[in-house]
Amino acid sequence: xxxxxxxxxxxxxxxxxxxxxxxxxxxxxxxxxxxxxxxxxxxxxxxxxxxxxxxxxxxxxxxxxxxxxxxxxxxxxxxxxxxxxxxxxxxxxxxxxxxxxxxxxxxxxxxxxxxxxxxxxxxxxxxxxxxxxxxxxxxxxxxxxxxxxxxxx
Amino acid sequence: xxxxxxxxxxxxxxxxxxxxxxxxxxxxxxxxxxxxxxxxxxxxxxxxxxxxxxxxxxxxxxxxxxxxxxxxxxxxxxxxxxxxxxxxxxxxxxxxxxxxxxxxxxxxxxxxxxxxxxxxxxxxxxxxxxxxxxxxxxxxxxxxxxxxxxxxxxxxxxxxxxxxxxxxxxxxxxxxxxxxxxxxxxxxxxxxxxxxxxxxxxxxxxxxxxxxxxxxxxxxxxxxxxxxxxxxxxxxxxxxxxxxxxxxxxxxxxxxxxxxxxxxxxxxxxxxxxxxxxxxxxxxxxxxxxxxxxxxxxxxxxxxxxxxxxxxxxxxxxxxxxxxxxxxxxxxxxxxxxxxxxxxxxxxxxxxxxxxxxxxxxxxxxxxxxxxxxxxxxxxxxxxxxxxxxxxxxxxxxxxxxxxxxxxxxxxxxxxxxxxxxxxxxxxxxxxxxxxxxxxxxxxxxxxxxxxxxxxxxxxxxxxxxxxxxxxxxxxxxxxxxxxxxxxxxxxxxxxxxxxxxxxx
Numbered sequence: 001x002x003x004x005x006x007x008x009x010x011x012x013x014x015x016x017x018x019x020x021x022x023x024x025x026x027x028x029x030x031x032x033x034x035x036x037x038x039x040x041x042x043x044x045x046x047x048x049x050x051x052x053x054x055x056x057x058x059x060x061x062x063x064x065x066x067x068x069x070x071x072x073x074x075x076x077x078x079x080x081x082x083x084x085x086x087x088x089x090x091x092x093x094x095x096x097x098x099x100x101x102x103x104x105x106x107x108x109x110x111x112x113x114x115x116x117x118x119x120x121x122x123x124x125x126x127x128x129x130x131x132x133x134x135x136x137x138x139x140x141x142x143x144x145x146x147x148x149x150x151x152x153x
Numbered sequence: 154x155x156x157x158x159x160x161x162x163x164x165x166x167x168x169x170x171x172x173x174x175x176x177x178x179x180x181x182x183x184x185x186x187x188x189x190x191x192x193x194x195x196x197x198x199x200x201x202x203x204x205x206x207x208x209x210x211x212x213x214x215x216x217x218x219x220x221x222x223x224x225x226x227x228x229x230x231x232x233x234x235x236x237x238x239x240x241x242x243x244x245x246x247x248x249x250x251x252x253x254x255x256x257x258x259x260x261x262x263x264x265x266x267x268x269x270x271x272x273x274x275x276x277x278x279x280x281x282x283x284x285x286x287x288x289x290x291x292x293x294x295x296x297x298x299x300x301x302x303x304x305x306x307x308x309x310x311x312x313x314x315x316x317x318x319x320x321x322x323x324x325x326x327x328x329x330x331x332x333x334x335x336x337x338x339x340x341x342x343x344x345x346x347x348x349x350x351x352x353x354x355x356x357x358x359x360x361x362x363x364x365x366x367x368x369x370x371x372x373x374x375x376x377x378x379x380x381x382x383x384x385x386x387x388x389x390x391x392x393x394x395x396x397x398x399x400x401x402x403x404x405x406x407x408x409x410x411x412x413x414x415x416x417x418x419x420x421x422x423x424x425x426x427x428x429x430x431x432x433x434x435x436x437x438x439x440x441x442x443x444x445x446x447x448x449x450x451x452x453x454x455x456x457x458x459x460x461x462x463x464x465x466x467x468x469x470x471x472x473x474x475x476x477x478x479x480x481x482x483x484x485x486x487x488x489x490x491x492x493x494x495x496x497x498x499x500x501x502x503x504x505x506x507x508x509x510x511x512x513x514x515x516x517x518x519x520x521x522x523x524x525x526x527x528x529x530x531x532x533x534x535x536x537x538x539x540x541x542x543x544x545x546x547x548x549x550x551x552x553x554x555x556x557x558x559x560x561x562x563x564x565x566x567x568x569x570x571x572x573x574x575x576x577x578x579x580x581x582x583x584x585x586x587x588x589x590x591x592x593x594x595x596x597x598x599x600x601x602x603x604x605x606x607x608x609x610x611x612x613x614x615x616x617x618x619x620x621x622x623x624x625x626x627x628x629x630x631x632x633x634x635x636x637x638x639x640x641x642x643x644x645x646x647x648x649x650x651x652x653x654x655x656x657x658x
Contacts, residue, residue: 025269038536051265081183085162102188111188141188 014039017066020046023054029061031150038143040067045074059088064149075099077113077142083150096150102141105131111141124148155255163513164260166198172213173197175255184260186235198258202230213245217256222246227263240267284491288415291488291627292362295384295418302387306354310347317344357383360411367409369496371518371548371564374404374413374451378440381417388425399441405545405566406449407521412492419485420511421454427457427509444567447520451513452503459509460502468502497521518548519570519578520561536560536581536652541571542587542613544575551584554641558648568597575604584635587614587621595621598629609651611635 005029007018015037029046032040050058062070070091075083080099090096100113108131120127126140126148140147155176157166163182167176173196182189185201195201198209208227216223225243232238242261247254275478296303317340324330324337357380375398382396406413421438428436433456443450460468469490490500498515540551540558555562563578565571568591574580583601587594594612601610609632611624622634632654633647 025265025272053265053269059495085180104188104190141190142182143179143189 004028004047008032008035009113010035010037013037014041016041016043018043018046022051023047023058024049024051024070025053027054027057029057032061033064033066037067039069039071040065041071041073043073044076044079047076047079050078051141055082055086055089057087062091064090065091070094072096073098074115077102080147080150084146090150101126101147103129103132103138104137104141105136107131107134112138115140118151121148121151124151155250155257158257160620161259161363163262165260166260167235168213168217168256168258170217170256171253172210172256173218181260184239184262185236186232193537200233202232204228204230212243213256213258216245220254222249227267238264240264240557288412288488288492289362289485291419291484292415295415295485296358296362296420299384299388299422302385303354303358305387305390306383307351307521308348314351315346316343317347327383354383368407369407371545371552371566372408372410372413373401373545374406374442374449375401376410376415376545377410377415381414381421384418385421385425387428393433393436394425394428395437397439398439399439401440401442402443404442404449404451404541405518405548405564406496406515407518407564408496408515413496415490416489416513419489422452423485424455424457424509428455431458433457433508444570446518447517447573449515449517451515453511454505454508455507455514459505459507465502469500514567517570518564518566519574522561522578536561536655537563537579538582538584538648539563539565539571539574539580540584541565541580541589543567544586544588546585547613551644554644555648559647560652568600570629572597572600572604575601575606580606581608581655582648583608584613585610587618592622594618595625595629597632598625602629609633609653609654611647613637613639 002021004019004023006022006029007020008031009016013127015035017032017040019042020072056132070093072079072090072094075096075098077100080101083096096118098115098117101116103112103114104110104128105112109134110131112131114129116127124144126144129138130136155167158167158176159178160436161178162180164181165178166174166181169175174192177189177192182192185192187195187201192201198213207225212223212225223245223427225245227240227242230239239260240263242263244259244261245256247256249255321337321340321344324333324340327333330337346451361384362629378398378401386392386396410510424438427433428438433513435456437456438621439452439454441452443452445494449652469486471484471487486500493513493515496515498513501512501514503510504514540562542551542564543566545566548566552562552564563574564579565574568585568589571583583606585594585597589597592600594614598610610629612618612625612631613635614622615637619634619636622631625631632651635644635647
């Protein structure tokens with residue numbers, strides 16, 4: 001199991017935290033709490049796994065986080081699935097800036113996790129995306145209503 | 154109708170009556186790491202994952218035929234398209250829909266629970282090993298500090314042996330050794346005895362240091378205390394410290410004797426250090442026993458300077474010591490407390506106006522036996538056999554003889570406790586020593602029958618009491634007599650026949 005490591009950078013009161021590895025029962029996020037910052041941006045790009053114990057740790061951590069503004073970036077599909085399923089994974093008022101969504105290119109027969117921003121999604125409809133290899137339009141490879149549920153109405 | 158299962162947290166698959174996939178919920182796409190597009194292409198579960206030790210097809214077929222709810226054992230599944238393994242429990246149940254009969258399979262993911270359980274077990278095992286190592290380190294350290302005392306214990310018999318060797322040599326070199334043959338034999342025998350004593354001390358040391366088995370057996374507290382005291386008494390070559398042991402009759406506990414010896418050694422060592430360093434006048438250590446409410450209470454008192462009040466709060470925590478640096482590890486009492494706790498007992502420091510007063514509480518052997526978690530489980534094949542004897546060796550012998558029969562063995566060293574146990578523990582068979590300090594077998598049987606105990610009672614005795622058995626066999630319905638010395642086969646045969654008799658009632 002790949003233990004979670006945290007890369008932290010504090011610039012002008014904004015803390016950037018890069019999470020790398022697995023969020024599970026061994027996850028210790030207290031060092032983030034020790035850095036007093038009014039704004040925290042979490043980058044989930046390199047999170048490989050999250051399990052129910054990790055979710056519990058994350059929610060407990062959010063309860064103790066004093067930052068006024070919390071943002072999420074580059075959330076992989078496993079994080080989006082948890083956000084959609086577990087109450088409290090995102091604190092009310094937090095912003096989820098960008099995330100990955102599954103697309104499929106029929107011409108290349110390839111699945112692609114494509115990074116999109118929350119602003120790209122209108123009325124829970126997946127934005128159009130073209131295959132970076134052949135240029136064909138790709139189809140969204142999940143259930144739109146379920147996948148974009150976290151964006152609200 | 155199957156869309157109702159879209160809201161279920163567990164991955165859910167719907168099958169038709171041929172076992173083909175006709176439905177999956179959203180959680181199934183996450184769980185199997187397949188997009189809806191790919192999952193739709195799968196007709197059978199075997200196209201999604203494999204199970205190496207479980208015949209999934211047979212289990213599904215049986216469920217389809219029986220049209221009943223079925224639960225699988227905990228099984229491991231491995232996805233075919235990704236190297237991911239889960240531990241799951243499957244539940245299949247039929248549902249009637251407008252399109253006909255369908256079957257739903259729920260996948261309850263137990264992977265995390267399983268991993269946590271393994272992790273927990275590994276960590277507990279690691280802690281156990283560390284604890285054993287600390288105990289061992291404490292033993293080594295304690296014996297290391299007692300080197301002078303042990304040397305003294307060995308030197309005494311060696312001096313005697315060496316002196317008698319000189320006498321033997323002189324005798325053999327005399328003109329007529331045969332004239333002194335009786336004296337020479339006595340001298341040789343004294344040498345042998347002294348060397349045996351040295352040998353015994355070394356054997357005890359080896360056993361104390363290196364025997365690691367965790368077996369609990371019936372042991373006499375007096376013997377344990379006496380063994381522990383031998384290690385320290387050499388610290389007081391002038392024999393100034395008076396050791397008083399009171400009421401040790403029947404003080405038998407079910408314990409690991411070496412571990413308890415370590416506990417008492419720690420107490421003795423602390424008391425000896427305190428008494429000798431403080432030059433206490435008329436120093437004494439007093440140990441007394443009480444048997445109250447199924448507890449053996451062991452009071453350990455001395456008239457030394459007592460425990461400093463600054464240490465009292467954390468006395469049983471590691472590294473708590475009043476000794477100067479380099480003397481004592483500060484682990485002795487914390488290890489002792491852990492050892493006593495592992496015997497379902499406790500250690501307390503009592504209020505005392507003079508010296509230190511510790512109270513060790515251990516469950517009586519009767520309580521220890523029936524406080525086993527499985528003791529009250531109803532099992533017609535396992536009988537509860539009460540063995541009553543005031544000798545720890547006999548209780549151990551009977552327990553080991555009867556171990557293979559699979560019955561519960563409850564040892565008791567006190568007829569009063571044994572009688573009390575009849576009200577609580579649904580005893581099936583009693584084997585009682587005839588000659589005991591507080592009452593004999595006849596008196597015990599009379600009281601047992603007056604408590605409506607109707608099971609077989611056997612006397613265990615020497616041939617001198619056979620007449621008593623002849624009188625009591627009708628009077629108190631005594632089923633038989635076991636003559637000492639007895640053999641395992643005989644005991645097993647008697648118990649088997651008693652159990653058979655109970656079954657026929």
